Amino acid sequence: MTRSIKQQIHKLLVSFSNWLNQQLAPKRLLVVRLDAIGDYILFRNFLQVLKNSKKFKGYSITLLGNSVWKDIAENFDNEYVDKFIWVDKNELNSTGAFWYLSTILSKIRIQQYKIILHPTYSREFLNGDFLLSLIEGDKIGYIGDYTNITPENKEIGDTYYNRLIPAENSIKFEFYRNSDFFSTLLQEDITFQKPFFTLGKIKKKNQIIIFPGAGIKFRRWDASNFKELCNHILVTYPDTEIILAGGESDVTITEEIIQDLDSIRVTNLAGQKKLHEFIHLVHQSLVLVxxxxxxxxxxxxxxxxxxxxxxxxxxxxxNPYPVSVNKKVTTLYPYEVTSGSHEESIKKYGTGSDLDINLVSVSMVINTLDSIVTKALQEEELE
Incomplete structure (x- = not known):
C-alpha cells in the first residue's frame, strides 16, 4: 500500500472518528445571558421556544445567567432550563476575578457543552466574548452593535464564534430583536407577540405601585415629584392603597417619599420583596408608576x-412599547423627545439622551394616571 493511500485512509478514519464523537457527544446546550433584569424579561420566553424546537429536540439546556435575576428564572423558567449556573458580575469584575472565573469555568467544562448560544445583541467583551473564548463548543452569537464594546474589541470578539446571526443595522424594539435571533437560528416562526408570565387571570386589588428607584441617576424622577403624585392619589382616590416598591438600594428614596405622607394607606415595601414576589404584587395591582x-x-x-x-x-x-406588543404601557417623555415623528425621535435619542428626566412634569403624570385609573376602576372586578 502506497504512502499516499495510507494518508488518505488515515484522513478518512480521523474524519469518521470526529463525526462519531459529535454524534455520541452529550446533547448539551449552554445559553449565556449576563445582562440586566429588564433584558432577561424581554428574553426569557424564548427559552421555551428553544426547548421545544425541532433543531434542539432532546438537548439538555443550561442557562449561564446573571445572579441578579436568579429568583425570576428559578421560579418561572425551570420547566425549560435543566441546569442553572449563576454569575455574580460584581465578583467577575473584582480583584479576585481570576479565581472566581476559574470556578465558573470548571462548572461549565465538566458538562462538555456541544453548543453555546450567546443571544445578546449588545455584546460586552470581558463579560461576554472573552468569557466565551474560554469555553469549548460550537459558539453561536449575534452580530451585534457597538453599544457596549469598542470596534477593535468587537472585531476580536467576532472571531471567537463559529456563527454570527445577522441583524438589521437599525434601532429596533428589543423583544423583536430577540425574536429575530431565534427565528433565524431555529428556522421557525415565533408565534407569540409579547413577553409574558403565565399567571392566570385574577381580581385586581385597588392598589397603585410606585417604583421610584433606578440604577443610574439620570433615570430617576425626583423624589419630590413622586411625593406630589402620592398626595394626589390619596386625595383623589380615597379607597386606593399605595405601595412603594424597589430593591434594597431604593430604601432611602422611598423613605424620603413616605416622610410626611400621613396615611395608613401608604406601605413601604422597598427591599422587602423577592423578585418573584414583586412580580405577583404587580400582577395584583391596578397601575405601576x-x-x-x-x-x-x-x-x-x-x-x-x-x-x-x-x-x-x-x-x-x-421604550416606548409598540402598540402591537402592549397597549397598557404608557411612556412619558420630555417634550423635546416627542415633538417630532417617531423616526426623528429614534434618530435623535436612539443611542442616548442627556435630557433632564424632571422635564416630565408632575401634572403630565397625574393626568395620565387619572385617565388610566378611571378606566381601570370601571373595567376591573376588584378584590
Whole structure:
C-alpha cells in the first residue's frame, strides 16, 4: 500500500472518528445571558421556544445567567432550563476575578457543552466574548452593535464564534430583536407577540405601585415629584392603597417619599420583596408608576397598566412599547423627545439622551394616571 493511500485512509478514519464523537457527544446546550433584569424579561420566553424546537429536540439546556435575576428564572423558567449556573458580575469584575472565573469555568467544562448560544445583541467583551473564548463548543452569537464594546474589541470578539446571526443595522424594539435571533437560528416562526408570565387571570386589588428607584441617576424622577403624585392619589382616590416598591438600594428614596405622607394607606415595601414576589404584587395591582427600569417590563409581561417616566435614553429600543406588543404601557417623555415623528425621535435619542428626566412634569403624570385609573376602576372586578 502506497504512502499516499495510507494518508488518505488515515484522513478518512480521523474524519469518521470526529463525526462519531459529535454524534455520541452529550446533547448539551449552554445559553449565556449576563445582562440586566429588564433584558432577561424581554428574553426569557424564548427559552421555551428553544426547548421545544425541532433543531434542539432532546438537548439538555443550561442557562449561564446573571445572579441578579436568579429568583425570576428559578421560579418561572425551570420547566425549560435543566441546569442553572449563576454569575455574580460584581465578583467577575473584582480583584479576585481570576479565581472566581476559574470556578465558573470548571462548572461549565465538566458538562462538555456541544453548543453555546450567546443571544445578546449588545455584546460586552470581558463579560461576554472573552468569557466565551474560554469555553469549548460550537459558539453561536449575534452580530451585534457597538453599544457596549469598542470596534477593535468587537472585531476580536467576532472571531471567537463559529456563527454570527445577522441583524438589521437599525434601532429596533428589543423583544423583536430577540425574536429575530431565534427565528433565524431555529428556522421557525415565533408565534407569540409579547413577553409574558403565565399567571392566570385574577381580581385586581385597588392598589397603585410606585417604583421610584433606578440604577443610574439620570433615570430617576425626583423624589419630590413622586411625593406630589402620592398626595394626589390619596386625595383623589380615597379607597386606593399605595405601595412603594424597589430593591434594597431604593430604601432611602422611598423613605424620603413616605416622610410626611400621613396615611395608613401608604406601605413601604422597598427591599422587602423577592423578585418573584414583586412580580405577583404587580400582577395584583391596578397601575405601576415607574422610572424606566425592569419594573416596566415586568408590568407589561403580567398585563398590568404601567406609566413609565423616561428621559428618552435609547428611544425605540426598550421604550416606548409598540402598540402591537402592549397597549397598557404608557411612556412619558420630555417634550423635546416627542415633538417630532417617531423616526426623528429614534434618530435623535436612539443611542442616548442627556435630557433632564424632571422635564416630565408632575401634572403630565397625574393626568395620565387619572385617565388610566378611571378606566381601570370601571373595567376591573376588584378584590
Amino acid at each position: 415607574s422610572n424606566e427600569t425592569s419594573a416596566v417590563h415586568i408590568a407589561s409581561a403580567v398585563d398590568t397598566n404601567v406609566i413609565c417616566i423616561s428621559n428618552g435614553n435609547h428611544y425605540g429600543r426598550f
